[in-house]
Amino acid sequence: MFKKLVGITSALALSFSLAACGGTETDGSTSQESEGGSTASVGEQVDYEIVGIDPGAGIMKLTINDVLPEYGLDDWEVVEGSGAAMTAALKKAYDKEEPIIITGWSPHWKFASFDLKYLDDPKGIYGGAEDVNTIARLGLKEDHPDAHKLLDQFNWEPEHIETVMNSIQEGNDPADAAEQWVSENDELVSAWTEGVNEVNGEELKMLYVAWDDVIASTHVVESVLESVGYEVELVQVDAGPMWAGIAEGSGDAMVGAWLPTTHADYYAEYEGKFEDLGANLTGTKLGLVVPSYMDIDSIEDLKE
Numbered sequence: 001m002f003k004k005l006v007g008i009t010s011a012l013a014l015s016f017s018l019a020a021c022g023g024t025e026t027d028g029s030t031s032q033e034s035e036g037g038s039t040a041s042v043g044e045q046v047d048y049e050i051v052g053i054d055p056g057a058g059i060m061k062l063t064i065n066d067v068l069p070e071y072g073l074d075d076w077e078v079v080e081g082s083g084a085a086m087t088a089a090l091k092k093a094y095d096k097e098e099p100i101i102i103t104g105w106s107p108h109w110k111f112a113s114f115d116l117k118y119l120d121d122p123k124g125i126y127g128g129a130e131d132v133n134t135i136a137r138l139g140l141k142e143d144h145p146d147a148h149k150l151l152d153q154f155n156w157e158p159e160h161i162e163t164v165m166n167s168i169q170e171g172n173d174p175a176d177a178a179e180q181w182v183s184e185n186d187e188l189v190s191a192w193t194e195g196v197n198e199v200n201g202e203e204l205k206m207l208y209v210a211w212d213d214v215i216a217s218t219h220v221v222e223s224v225l226e227s228v229g230y231e232v233e234l235v236q237v238d239a240g241p242m243w244a245g246i247a248e249g250s251g252d253a254m255v256g257a258w259l260p261t262t263h264a265d266y267y268a269e270y271e272g273k274f275e276d277l278g279a280n281l282t283g284t285k286l287g288l289v290v291p292s293y294m295d296i297d298s299i300e301d302l303k304e
């Protein structure tokens with residue numbers, strides 16, 4: 001009963017502040033304790049903010065367009081930033097054991113560095129496990145058949161990409177971390193280069209977004225392509241330009257297409273203008289992630 005009243009009160013407060021165009025603060029409290037000393041709701045604790053990443057990321061669109069409305073979290077906001085800003089905010093909060101909610105995904109090194117949990121998503125809006133696909137420009141097969149073959153054969157497991165990600169997180173340069181991993185995983189890598197002929201300095205351009213998983217995979221593929229003689233340029237872009245660049249042919253390939261859900265809109269927008277070389281990794285996960293010390297378990301708990 002008490003909770004219900006609180007809910008009604010905050011709904012009224014919200015419509016009041018909306019009516020006043022946000023000019024009036026109906027509740028000036030910022031501390032973790034709400035008035036009267038009772039424990040603040042999780043929304044109050046984090047200022048109704050979820051720490052997001054770059055706006056072009058699929059997880060941002062899913063969270064803003066589907067998760068917030070479907071769970072009735074109208075007064076919540078997803079703060080734009082980047083993968084690096086998000087993990088910096090996570091580290092800062094974690095070190096002080098403060099509450100924080102982020103848009104998170106696996107594979108990712110944060111699960112090795114911090115004790116974290118996904119909030120349950122009973123409505124299943126973030127979808128199930130996805131694949132990460134390799135996408136090539138049309139014509140790559142004709143122009144660079146050996147690169148095309150290698151890209152097509154590139155396939156690994158979460159534990160592999162995690163090793164590279166953790167190494168980068170520990171301070172190694174992405175190119176060095178990738179090269180090191182490649183040198184230690186001969187057997188797997190030789191399956192990617194099977195039947196691939198050496199070339200002499202043919203140039204390739206790979207596009208990638210600065211998401212930690214995609215930084216790792218792109219540098220590993222670069223390293224293997226270079227080992228057979230390609231000169232690979234890596235160009236860091238946003239998610240939209242990554243897809244557009246492959247579709248327009250200004251980039252040759254990318255290895256960070258999360259499908260079928262996360263990049264569904266990009267896939268549909270450019271369908272027919274790229275070649276989908278299939279999964280290079282399976283079993284990803286997306287969702288809202290919090291430190292394990294937080295006393296919530298489900299996205300539904302954010303409503304209280």
Ligand code: PBE
Pocket residue numbers: 053056057058059060105211213214239256258262263286
């Ligand atoms: N991610 C990592 C991306 C795909 C790879 C989950 C942040 C996204 O949301 O688009």
